[in-house]
Amino acid sequence: MRDVALRREPVPPDGTMGGPRAGGRFGEYGGRYAPESLVEACREVDEAFREAWADPGFRDALAGLLAAHAGRPTPLTPAERLSEALGVRLYLKREDLAHTGSHKINNVLGQALLATRMGRRRLIAETGAGQHGVATATAAALLGLEATVFMGERDIERQELNVFRMRMLGAEVIPVTAGSRTLKDATSEAMRHWVGATGDSHYCIGSVIGPDPYPWMVREFQRVIGDEARGQCAAELRTGVPDHVVACVGGGSNAAGTFAGFADTPARLVGVEAEGGAGAARGRLGVLHGCRSLFLQDGDGQITEAHSIAPGLDYPGVGPEHAHLRDLGRARYVTVTDDEAISAAVRLARTEGIVPALESAHALAWVIRAADEGDLPAGSAVLMTLSGRGDKDVSTLKELL
């Protein structure tokens, strides 16, 4: 797969996206800041994951599910008309073509398979827009598990169709009425629920957040994006690796999976956050939902609400490994506005015939801006992960366009 000789340059220590250090640390971030009642459950997930990940039988079973059920590998699409207009060579890693419409299925199939291996009979999940909830409901149905999905009341109103999809797939959707009634509150409620259900249930976290081992485990389940793209780029590009690797970042799972395939190459890694949810670009050191990372907070240390037109970026923090990559300078994190993302979505639709998720449109908006402003030199090879398809956002866009 890696038949093209790579230009290898020294990368900062610890920034190569291998396993975390002892204690689930990525530099000073990460850890297992879980209530005592969940510590043993986290340890069990950690132990089970380490065993499973080292077991070729588990790897084969997962690869089989990803191929037969989720449509992997996903293609690498050269965005030809848009590339010509921008003066760069843009390649899209098409996670929008994965089953259920986004990269979320990669992680969920991995965790669902792990849950069955652990003898659990139910998955618990949080969801914002409903993408992770739909993916969880799908994996549960496929493997004969039950699924309980926590979703903020406000998101339930905004994402009626995904709620219906989850219920059709047999999942129980529980409205969360606490706090801002969005993703962060759904995550808190899922954790509370898990405390009382550790015996028979696995908490299937949807991003590279949460207590150790979740940030590491979810990145490993998502690294299939980066590994596939690395092989596809090797076949496509004379240099073997792209100059830039770009992905949107909410909690940061599609970016972590993408970056993992390129962390040991000279490619520049760029995470694109929503202006109103920029945990990596503007967050402060804090502890939430089980890990130490960067979170948006007010002057008193209260977590503030994120605001983005893309529900998947509506999280006030970022995964601990991203915080670490930022500190190392191995990845940089930039922000784009709602308006830039909307324009980018329309532009991709009209030049390439692809309606992207608004989350993914953020990554594209940065590529467009950077090409316009010369941040991306003419002729640069840019790999961008198109994390999901835009069907879920059509009603939002309809009101704005």
Add this chain to the structure above:
Amino acid sequence: MTNPTMTAGAVERHLRARRDAGRGLLMPYVTGGITPGWTDYLRAFADAGADAIEVGLPFSDPTLDGVTIQQAGQTALVRGASTRRILADLSGMADLGVPLVASTYYNLVQHDGPEAFCAALRRAGVGGLIVPDLPVHEADELTDVAAAAGIEPALLASPATPQPRLAEIVFRSRGFVYAVSLMGTTGERAALAVSAAQLTERIRRVTDRPVLLGFGISTPDQAREARRHADGVVVGAAVMRRVLDGAGPDDLRAFLATLRKALDQECDRPR
């Protein structure tokens, strides 16, 4: 075993003295800043015979709390409560004669830095600290600076805690050991969980440090039953539900007096 009275801080010495005198310990909880005159609740608690008082510093995302404490925290935050203001209110109070124990989530400690946070607690007359999302394996960065500031961080033990880890929690806990009675969040329950007796029994085997049982203890009967296993009880949601329903300090004094009486009666029985 080291002589506990040599290493014990003020909170632990106070609780040990009362426990050793045969008293069942009562630690009621109030969310700081819940009402304009919220410190009046503390006086009422002390009058009703509290042995320590837990003061919650509200956090936006209380992941281990049930609905009642969540609502109380939210109410206080909407009123403009903050760690700084709550501690300022406490600083203005006369000594109640019982130790104050702050409780909050680790983000608020991290926000100020453990050193500054503990120093601020100390200046406000707080002696103990409970941080439910700071388990023992992450507690190093807090415990050393807390000790230097004269703050006793009490660690939580859970029914899911395996034995070697339980011994470490008990050994490193200061003030008392907080035994979480059940696998769940804070909040009132119809009955004391079966896991409560088993956990306290396991803790007792490794320490004579005071053990307070919390989570779900809401009635005099439950307090009486808890007292058969532990040195005392923490009562939070049952207090805060009444506060949220509009109960004033006098109402809470009366409620806590029923718990006090139940604990005292249980002490009179041969154990």
